[in-house]
Amino acid sequence: MSANRLKQERLEQQMKDKKPLYTPAEAVYEANRCLYCYDAPCIKACPTGIDIPRFIKKIATDNIPGSAKTIFSANMLGYSCARVCPVEVLCVGACVYNDLNHQPIEIGRLQRYATEKALGQEKESGKKLFTPQPKTDKKVALVGAGPASLACAAYLALSGVQCDLYEKNELPGGLNTTGVAPYKLFALDAMDEVNWILQHGINLKTRMALGENITLDALCDSYDAVFLGLGLGADRALLDHPAVWGATDLIAKIKNDPDFQLPHTDSAVVIGGGNTALDIARELAYLGVKDVLMVYRKGIQDMSGYRHEREAAMKQGVRFMEFGLPKSLTTENGLITGLTLTFSNGLPDFEISTPFVIEAVGQEKHGQNWGLKTEKDGTLSVDPRTFETSRSGVFAGGDCVNGGKEVVNAAAEGRDAAFAMLKRWNIPSQFLKEV
């Protein structure tokens, strides 16, 4: 999938931006509502610890570059995080206004305003937010060009470290490009952020897959350190049939493939209860599939997807079926015509007639493939402060370490790995406070 093809009409563009960019008046009004808490709960709730009251007050005085620098200094993916973060359970959920029974501050929308405006101004004026430090003799290879590696590379490159990014796909950006719900972030907007990060002097090499055309040993030989931001593996499958979609595959098609069209059907069954399941269910509902049914093996309260996402799906008309598991498919000439469900709560089995079945039951973990120590669940073991793996000089972060969390977690882990390397090499960085 090339970047040029993203410029063609794609299915994701039929969905509307759910929280569009604030106007200056809206932003200043909301910014002025912020109480400017000290040691604020919203900061503590942010995995990257952005000094939120500080960046918000800078919006109130129209100090947009200053506001954006406060954000990026803690989270180089502050732009995409502003749009994709589940703020309801993070910063906004921690806002002290909740305790006053007032509307909490719309931190995500303010962060989008500051970052989107600042990046626009930088493009227009050519005046950079960050000036790269003089080059050092250090070189780092980063594998997988998703949020974790991008964050890590940005801090390293701006601190004078040479960074080479190796990406197995044609497009960089990881899930921001291929997986985030379009009503939160479109692929082209994700690419804008990737390109902004890359222009700080980061080299990108695509179609380079670890274990295929590059090896960890070879990278360790030629670089001072390696960062693995490998993400997760392929969609898991309960139903072994080529016509059953894996959720992340289907979302990537909707977001990136201009030739892709949904099957002609009014119904779809989504199996799973996590956030990816909720995302694809909502996207299908947005795209006009009239009857989207989510089937989950436990009760609705046990779903791992966020409650606010579940409620949004319900508002869109998505139906939920609890305690159900797929049992078998009915097919005709290789095409699906029905799905038989079985239930753990005593309901008799029954068959739903649908040609469109999507599984969102997790992705494979592949930590064991690289000769590094792993956790029981197949994620890579790392030092929790430095994000260094069991192999000295090999760091890792993002989904391959945390098992599949938010973009903001990947951004924090990539950043912390970068900071650990800079400290180890005694490189004074504009992002590290003198201690």
Add this chain to the structure above:
Amino acid sequence: MADLSINMCGIKSPNPFWLASAPPTNGGEQVMRAFDAGWGGVVWKTLGTPITNVSSRFGAIDVGTTKAVGFNNIELITDRPLETNFKEIEAVKKRYPNHALIVSLMVESEQEWKDIIARSEDAGADGLELNFGCPHGMCERGMGSSVGQEPKILQRITHWAKTYAKVPVLVKLTPNITDIIPPGLAAVEGGADGLSLINTIKSIIGVDLDNLHLKPTVGDASSHGGYCGPAVKPIAMHMVAALARDKRITIPISGIGGIANWRDAAEFIALGSQSVQVCTAVMHYGYRIVEDMIEGLSNYLDEQGMASVNQLVGKAIPGFREWGDLDLNYQRVARINADSCIGCQLCYVACLDGAHQCIHTQKGPCQAWHGEPDHGVNPRLQASPKVQHEPKNGKSQVPYVDEAECIGCNLCQIVCPVPECISMVEVPHNKGHESWNQRVAKG
């Protein structure tokens, strides 16, 4: 229901709420609508030798989302023919015989004062207000605040006015002086029947940072203007109270300056105003605000057991002491209500950086812990008594006060965004009353 009517030095009004001489009292049609809305009196926009006004004229400062906390203007006196003004005054007075209609005047020579006073009275004015306060445009021509700043001239012109006037004469004072007493006394000695204050304060309201033009911009320039609005209220109350306290000031006061609601009005009345005048709040929200002023003041007087608004006049004056007479042994401390605290820690940082370092977080007595540099050992690492609050909602954001060190300054209560979360509690003692003056007298 309490009686709101007043009789201020012979000027009768159904309530103490008057519109100050300003754009809201520019013409007859406006004033009639104001009376219909409930205003008890108006001071007509200052009459004098007609002038030409500039465009633009007004500027304001906003604080956060609150608009026009302070307001300024470079508009002068009426720019409409005197004949038109007098015709309208006559028409208004005929239709509203029971409302107070005071005409504000500003001219130069004795003959001019004589003429304009006669014409105002012929039109039916219930009283006159001598504008010795306007601090822009007119003062450069020897009128307005240039008179208010020179007690001798103020006294002479007041005397002229009293010589020719049959109706009561109020003198409107400027705050652009160091002490309000000399001009106040000069007005009394000149024979004035009452005082009005404050007029506006000399000010530059802002600079447009895009082009460095001053505001309010006239072409590429501006001039100093008169400052008013909610932000000037404390300055005005100080001056009103200073005059009300002075035994030599024997005439009633009409209080002006940042009054926007009945609470503001009640404070001015308690500090010695018999009537109050409003301008900025009406320019912001319209005449309709008077309904709440009437209801609110009336309810308040009922609750206080006062049958008439006149009983409130000056009631707070005995509470004023010179600093040297304040009790040095009085002590209060801050108490934080952990149940209503939302954990913003604004009290913590305010006390740490701006006061006395006696509010602490659950992490311990004020030590550098938020990324600030630590400049050595804090003098009070052991705070006592340490008050451990139950972590709220699984968080432990509620700060605590080291009451032994608290000086009772109120800063934490001032910055707390939650009403009644921080209370200031009196600490009982048996040391008796001792003021600075008493201490000095003892030697």
